[in-house]
Amino acid sequence: MCGVWPLSRSYTKFVMYASYISVHLVIMNMNLYDVMGDLELTVKNITDNTIVTTTFLMLFQLRFSKLIKNVITIVKEELTSSDFENIHELGLYLSYNKISNTFGKYAIRGCIITWVWWYTTPMLHAVLSGSVTGKSNDSAAFFLPFPVRGFVHYEDNFQNYLMMYVYQFPMLFVALFHTNTVSLIFNLVLHVCGKFSILSHRIQNIQVDSLSVNQFPSIIKELVNKHLKLIVMARMLNSALDTILLIELIQTSIRMGVLVYMLSTNMGNFLNALRFTLYIIAVTSILYLYSYIGECMAQESTRVIEAYYDFNWLKLSTKDQKTLLLCMITGRRTMYITAGKIYVFSLFGFIGILKTSFGFVSLLQALI
Secondary structure (H helix, E strand, C coil): CCCCCCCCCCCHHHHHHHHHHHHHHHHHHHHHHHCCCCHHHHHHHHHHHHHHHHHHHHHHHHHHCHHHHHHHHHHHHHHHHCCCCCHHHHHHHHHHHHHHHHHHHHHHHHHHHHHHHHHHHHHHHHHHHCCCCCCCCCHHHCCCCCCCCCCCCCCCCHHHHHHHHHHCHHHHHHHHHHHHHHHHHHHHHHHHHHHHHHHHHHHHCCCCCCCCCCHHHHHHHHHHHHHHHHHHHHHHHHHHHHHHHHHHHHHHHHHHHHHHHHHHHCCCCHHHHHHHHHHHHHHHHHHHHHHHHHHHHHHHHHHHHHHHHHCCHHHCCHHHHHHHHHHHHHCCCCCCCEECCCEECCHHHHHHHHHHHHHHHHHHHHHC
16 A cells, blocks of 8 residues: 555555655654653653654665565565475464464454544544534644644644644554554564474474485485575574564554553543553554564574484484484574564563563653
C-alpha cells in the first residue's frame, strides 16, 4: 500500500507516503517545541512522535536496504525449492511458520482496532462534550488524534478542526505499516529458526549402521555446508535488521513508560483508560515477541552442536570421530538477534526492559 516492499520497482507510492509522513513529522515536532514548557503535553506528544519517527526511519531502511532485499530473495528461493526430506521436517518448519502466521492474523486485527479507537476517541470526546453542537464552552474539547501545530486555527472552530481531523486520517496506516514490518521481521527470523531445527533433526538421525566406509564424510560435508549457509544467512539477517531493531528497542522502551504513565493519569476517564490499555498491550506484545524470536534463534543454533553429540557417534571410526569433533568445534557459534549489536534480544532481557520502562514511569511521576 505504501510502496515500501524492497523488491518493488515502482517508487511512486513510496514518494507520496514518505512525503506525507515528512510533513506530518515536521509539524508534530513544531508542536513538541510549542509545548516544551508543559511536561504533561510534552509526554503526550512523545507518545505519538516516537512511533511516527520510527516509522519514517523504517520506511527508508526497508525500501533501500540491499541486505534486507537479499535476505527476502534467499527466503523466497528456499521456500520455492521446498527442501524437505520427509513429513517430519515439514512439521518442524511449520511449527515456526504457524507462529508468524498467527501473529500476522491477530496483530493486524489488534492494530486496526487499537488505532481506529485511538483516531476516533477525540471526535467522540468532542461529540459527547457538546462542543460540536456548540452546547459546551470548553474549547479544549477540540483536540486532534496526533498532536501537531495546525495549518489553521482549529481549537475553537469546528470546520477547521474537521479539516485537520480528516488530514490526519492517513496516519492510521503508520500503525499498519509498523505492524506489517514487525510481521516481516518475525517471518524472516522464524524461517531461519525452522531451517536450523531441520538441520538438527538431520544430524541426529544419521543412520550410522547403514553407512559404508566412505559415505559418512560426504554426508558430513553436505551438512556442514548447510550449517555454514545458515550461519551466513543468520548473520546477514541480523546485520540487515540491527538498525531497525535498535530504533524499535529505544522507541518501544520510551513509549511503554510514557503509556503506563498516561494510563495512571487517566484512570477516571473510561474511554481514555481503555485506549491506553489496548496500546500498552500492543507495545508490550511486540517487545515480548522480539525477545521470543531472539531466544528461538539462540536455542536452535545451539541445538545443532548438541545434535552432533546426541547421535550415535560411538560406532564411528576414530577418523570419523575426529572429523565430527572438528565440526563441533568450528560450528560452535550461537546466533543472536541484536539491536545495533549492543543488545541481545532474549526473554531474560525482556524483563530488564520492563524494569527500565517502569523506572521511567516513576521518574515522570516524580517530575510532574
